[in-house]
Amino acid sequence: MGKNLLFEIGLEEMPAHIVVPSMNQLKEKTAVFLKENVLNYDEIAAYSTPRRLAIYVTNVDERQADQEEVVKGPAKKIALDAEGNWSKAAQGFVRGQGLTTDDIFFQEIKGVEYVHAKKHTDGKAAFEVLAGLKDVLTSLTFPVTMHWGKYDVEYIRPIHWIVALFGDEVIPFDFLDIQTGRTSRGHRFLGHDVTFTTADEYLEKLAEVYVIADSKRREEMIIDQIQQIATKNSWKIELDADLLEEVNNLLEYPTAFVGNYAEKYLSVPEEVLVTSMKEHQRYFDVRDANGQILPHFISVRNGDRNHIENVIKGNEKVLVARLEDAEFFYQEDKKLTIDSCIEKLKNVTFHKKIGSLYEKMQRVSAIAQIIGQKVGLTAEELKDLKRASAIYKFDLVTNMVGEFPELQGIMGEKYALLQGENTAVARAIKEHYMPVSSEGELPESNIGAVLAIADKLDSVLTFFSVGMVPSGSNDPYALRRQSYGIIRIISAKNWHFPLTLLQKEIEDEINQNSIYGIQLAVESKAVSEFIKARLKQFFATQAIRHDVVEAVIESEQQDLSQIFHAAQILKNHLKDPEFKVSIEALTRVINLAEKATEDNEKIDATLFENQAEHDLYAAAKAVEEHFSENTMADNYQALVQLRPLIEAYFADTMVMVDDESIRNNRLNQLKQISKMALVIASLDHLITK
Structure with a gap:
């Protein structure tokens, strides 16, 4: 039968949002500590208030179990010299384990004999081992820290007491000038110090001094x-x-x-x-x-x-x-006009390297129209979108938003309606901030969704243009969150969104007019890769397998909505009986097609030498003719159905022949199929077992 353990860290009041994560961290690190020190237990309960973090562990072993382990040493040929005596390597090995050469035996590993020895380690008393809880205390990490007094140690807040009890005994260790004990503190105003005879009294005795620790x-x-x-x-x-x-x-x-x-x-x-x-x-x-x-x-x-x-x-x-x-x-x-507010925005800086909020609104108006037309908004929607994007930031200079910044957009909708704007325009003003957090609510209206995308995409493009690209965990302008928001909106709306093409159109528009306040100069690949990187975060919420995520992100597809479809299609077909062999056949095609070096991709059927080449060529050409108009799911099925022809082709055809014209022709034939496959996914990333 073991004993119960109580460990409480008493502090000055912590910020509310720190309390629960810190409590959970203490619980997790205590569990790791006990496991590493081979101390079994039944359960760990974690407790916290703004002034304390605590764990209570039931039925902890009173001793570590004795350990028997077999340790491996040098190979036999190194352990013995020419005369069959123990070498210095063998003697050093056993000495380091606290053993003698009498303890050595040989054991074969992959055909080679190695020195081995059985090592016995006596378990220590738990009371002695638990003094290591000090390391658990010092290992806790916090988003902000402070140091106090003459000490260099930093912590979330100054520590004032530590309770460490194993059963009814105090586990002795000190931290700075604080010695562990059995006395805690009650409520700051209603309570008083409280002393625990055993670990089991924790919750009950604290409740008596107005502390509900659970x-x-x-x-x-x-x-x-x-x-x-x-x-x-x-x-x-x-x-x-x-x-x-x-x-x-x-x-x-x-x-x-x-x-x-x-x-x-x-x-x-x-x-x-x-x-x-x-x-x-x-x-x-x-x-x-x-x-x-x-x-x-x-x-x-x-x-x-x-x-x-x-x-x-x-x-x-x-x-x-x-x-x-x-x-x-x-x-x-209510006395302000929208026009007067917009005039003020000319003097409000969005960012010193980028320009004013007024200039941002001009850019977003242009970007929103490009996106709106691309995703198929009606003429009426485009008209309302134009009005909404011309005024959507006006509430930032109102008194109310100045006092309550969290009401931006919300007050914009209220004030727009009071000023006579129609419901669709007012709603878009509110929705353009959405989602306000990674998994926050999305805009429902088409106009609000396009305006939200345009506003966020403008931020990404302009910050990238002035070289302010997020690095590591540093992302002061929340460009990752905004990109993730773009992805979630497009997925929810199921809109075609050819990112590279849109970026080119946006840059052509913005760079030809000085009213936009900035020249966009970003490699399309840089933005594409940045936004695609957020796809991994998005797919994690969709329970998409890791290799499928890699395959669709590394595809040649630039339309974000098509990437969503590709991931779902592959997820749906992973358990198909033919999935493994089909993907392996297409992967072989993709890998060989990479060897194609000629820019001329023309396929000359007169160079074919067997029926398998003709059959595969005819089938692939039929798929290609309908590829751009078919759905992603149809194209996937069409490519998968080429498998028997691909297998027959490789059975009858040597691709890398000496004749350069025939070799290049065959590589071009494979490249025709590879290009279509890579629009769906980089299938070579898929794990087939």
């Missing part, structure tokens, strides 16, 4: 308390998952309460109210059964219900001050 339990308390409030008042309260997690990781003892604000503030757009409450105050908004927002909010206090009335008044006062500002900004913004 984050799942705290979350359950918050949800239950808010639900009780909602039920009592017949309210509807949506618990935003991100906000719930943030609130949970800001406190140690939750108490939910209701606050109120005047109904007059409901005249302000709902999004402003929610943003003021959620983003700035971390409050949950309150709605009636029909989903209409009500002049109340739910907050969660880090403490009990004592003096809760004062807490409510304080929170109401802070929120009302914000709502007063919001109402003022909203009324002032």
Whole structure:
């Protein structure tokens, strides 16, 4: 029977978003530590609050198991000299293992005999081994760190106490000037220091000093308390998952309460109210059964219900001050005109190397029309797109967006409607920011989708043109996320998107007019490879096999939507009975076709020497005639069906003959098939087993 282990790191308050990842990291690294040190256990539970990270491990072995291992030494011919005596190499080997030459035996590996010896290692007491938890503590990594006092060590926040208990014994080690012990701290205002007799008392004794260390339990308390409030008042309260997690990781003892604000503030757009409450105050908004927002909010206090009335008044006062500002900004913004806002954008820099936001809007207007025509927007849609792209950034100079930047686009839609713009134009202004995160919501309207693509593509092209290409993890202008957004939108809309061709058209347009503020000068391959690299991230969400991803990305295909189709087609056919032999036949064609050196790709049927050449030529020509008009799926099937003819061809035909004209003719014949295959995928990347 083992003992239970408690390890707690006590700190100053950590930022909310750091708490859970750090707790999980401590759990994972402790598990690795125990495994590496051959200490078995039943379970690891992880706990956290803003002031502590802890793990509780049950039934840890009290000793490491003794280890028996066979270690390999030098080859027999090196271990023995000419007289059959042990060489220095053999003697050095056993000495390094703490053994003698009497322990040596020989064992054959792939026909060669090697020295081997059995090594016995006594297991250490767990109590001794667990002092290594100090290394776990120092190995934790954080996105931001600080150092304190006279110490060079950096950590997320200063450490103030460490609890390390194995059963009822303190595991002794120190970190900086802190010695491990059995004493932790309670709630900063309601609690006091608490001492654990054994590791098992952790949760119970902390609860007595107003610390709920189990984050799942705290979350359950918050949800239950808010639900009780909602039920009592017949309210509807949506618990935003991100906000719930943030609130949970800001406190140690939750108490939910209701606050109120005047109904007059409901005249302000709902999004402003929610943003003021959620983003700035971390409050949950309150709605009636029909989903209409009500002049109340739910907050969660880090403490009990004592003096809760004062807490409510304080929170109401802070929120009302914000709502007063919001109402003022909203009324002032309604006096602005879209034209006056756009005029101001001429003096707002997008980037010092690229130009103003006004110039960006001019470029995006042109890019949007090129893309809109390519993806088949109607004349009406193109007209609305032209208007939307001419004004879509105007809200950036409004008072409201200046105060609440997260409302950009959202307020643009509101103000555009107030100024008489039609619904399609206003909606596109809102949607052009989408998706705002990697897996965020996509624009639904065609106009919004095209405007979103155009805005993001302009950013990629202009930053590349001034040499500001993301490197490593450095991507200050989120070009990777924006490229990923382009991919997701095109996939959702199933639009043809010939990237290289579009880039050429865009550059020709932008580079002929000074109103665009910049000359685009980017190798099409650089942008294509950058955007294609994001495809790997996209395909990872589609459960596409790694080799299939490599095959479609390395294809000669430039139309992004066709790459999506190719990946899905290959995924769907991986388990076909004929898949392996068909891909192997086409791969052989592709590999040989690479040897073609002549620019002249003409195939001369008079040079054929057997029927297999004629048969394959006729079948491939029939596929080629319909290749551009067929679907990707049809083309895949047509190429796969060439397999018997390809196999017959290779059975009867030597491609690399001495006669140069015949050799080149045969390579050209294979190249005809290879070019079509490579439009689907670089099939040689596929793993066939």
